[in-house]
Each structure stands twice: as C-alpha cells, then as structure tokens.
Amino acid sequence: MGIELQKTGHLSEELASLLTLVAAEIGDNSFAHNVGNWPDVPGIFYAYDIAKRVIVLADRGRGVKATLQQVRPNLTTDVDALRVAFTEIVSGRDPEKRGNGLKVVRNVVESKEIGLLFRSGIGLVNIPTGPGLMHIKMADGNVRGTYVVILF
Template identity: 55%
Template sequence: MINDKLKINEAANYLGISIDTLRRWDDKGKLKSLRASQGDHRYYSLSQLEEFLTSSCVSLVLKWTRDNIGAEPNDIFYCSDSSVFQGRLYKLRKALSGNKEIESFFSLLISVVGEIGDNSFGHNLGNWPDVIGIFFAYDIKKKVIVLADRGRGIFKTLKRVKPELQNDEEALKVAFTEILSGRAPESRGNGLKYVKSIIEKNPLSLFFQSGEAELNLSQNISALKIKKAKQPIQGCLAIIRF
C-alpha cells in the first residue's frame, strides 16, 4: 500500500478476485482505477473498494450463502460473534439517525435487524456447520440491509421441538406464524413472528430464505406466500428494504 492506495494485486486480493478480472472491470468502467494516464500503474483507494463492495452487498450475500464450501466474508461484512454484530448495528443506528424519511419507524427497523442477527448467533451456538458468524451489510443509498448465516437453518432448529415438521417450507411457516413455548431452541420462531408483525405495519419489505424455502413480506400484506426456492442455501438469508 502506498499513501493509502492499494496496488492492483492488493486490490484484487482485497476483493477476492483475480488481477485479470479487476483489469477488465477497469477497462469496462465497472470499477475504475486511480491513474493519471493510460500507461500509469493502476491504484485503488480502500474507501473506493469498500464503497464498491457495499453497493454490491445483495449479490455478494447471495453468492456467500449459496457456495458449497463456506469461507469468511470480507472483513467489512463479517461479524464473527455477537459483540461484533452489536457494534455494527450501533453504527447502522447512527448512520440512519436523523433520516426524516424513516423517522416514524426508525427504532422498529433497527429492532428487526437486531432480532434477525441475534437469532443467528443464539441458535447456532456450538453448532455452526462451517463458517462461524454472520454476513451483515447495508447500502443506505439503495435502502437495503442484508443479513445471512451459514448455520443449521430453521428446519433443523425447530424440528428438535416439532419433530413432525417435514421440510423447510413447513418450518418457515411455523417460524413466522406460530407462537412457540419459551424453550431455547424455539425462540427463533417467536422472534420471526415479531419481525412479521413489524413488517406488516410499516413501509418495509423482507425477503427471507432458509434452506429450500423462501418468502416475501411487505406492509399491509399478512398472508404468507412461502414457496420452494430456485436455489437452496445453507442457513438463513434476510434482505430488508426500507
């Protein structure tokens, strides 16, 4: 790194892509390098790369949850434990505070994000299949927040206390509609029921997937439309738009 600028090989490594791919992106204008003229070396600022990643957070989280082999996401998205997540959630709260467009439901939005993130840690503790922790990112300009884990998923979580569940779709319905008892493995369902109640009453939308099942929620629509996902994931994925 030279004067806070990354060489092209350093930038490619930071983004997790090849140098050739980064060159193509530069030539096509997808991610322009910082150089005075065509013949100069290509450099990238760290803030430039972070902004690029943030603007691509939806596609990045989809890829992360769908990969067969798990790997820790980029540091700017990775919450390795609950304390890191709470710190990032506080930063989101600060970034959104004072936004007049969401003033009426600001605290509810933060509580929804906190509920989903906390569930990932609470119900995978000691049972993470591969990557420990969650992917948490947001793009305030695009009004989108994403959270994901590569954990056990809702089906395996709830089947421990509802052995009659047959698949991800049934489990997702239970999680968002049924009030379960207070025993630890079941509280995820109650948390998602709370999330549903908030989404229904506010100008928010939620895409949620666990395993092979997915659903969409939005304001004033209480009926759940759960369907089989085109591509399964490991764990859970939430995309919130506000």
C-alpha cells in the same frame, strides 16, 4: 446502524426504530440458534446501504428447519418450518421461554413500509414493501443457513 438511520433525516423515528428491531432480531437469531453448532463458517454477514435502502444478513448455520426440528421432529420441509417460525411462539431452544422474535418481525413488516425476503433451505418468505401479507413458498435454489434482505 440504528443511530445512522435515526440521523439521516429521511426516515421517521418510528421507521428507524422498527428497522433496527427487524435486523437485530434476525441477526441475533443466527447466533442464538447456532452457537456451538456451526456446521462450517461461524458468524453472520451483515451489510446495509441506507441510500439504497437495503439491509442484508446471511449465515451458514443449520437453518430454520434443523433448529425447529429439535422441538418439532415432525417438521419435514423448509416451507413448513418457516411457517411455524413466523406464526407460532415456539423455539428451537425449548424449554427456554423464547420464540417470539420472528412473530414481531412479521407483524412489523406486514404493517409498515418495510419489505422482507427470508430464505432458509429451499423455503422462502416474502413480505412486500408497503403494507402487505406474508407469503411462504418453495424457492428455486437451496440456501444453507439463512439469507435475508430487508428493504425500506
């Protein structure tokens, strides 16, 4: 996808680089945090349409809360788990030195013409397309694992 974005001619090199970073970090997390622990369907759904300027990723993994509860047992809600995931340098694979990917994703999306919808459990992260800050709230329904839409 990164090379295709680079070759479209409609996107700057910077945006192509950062979109690839965002999609890759989120997609890699699905595998890194579920390997050996897939509740049912392993793997991720990954699709993109450059003309429509949308990227979608989804997995049926354990979700952010269950992953982070391994190191933060006091996390009780999906909303709190998403807040920790996107603001703190912490990893469900502690004591490995990890946990910085979503912080970078947030910084990138908040400062560039990229929008992000990230759902896990009944938590929802929304960062508007066009520079804007992250908002985390409860969603209407439950998502098992994660579901992500990236707009650009």
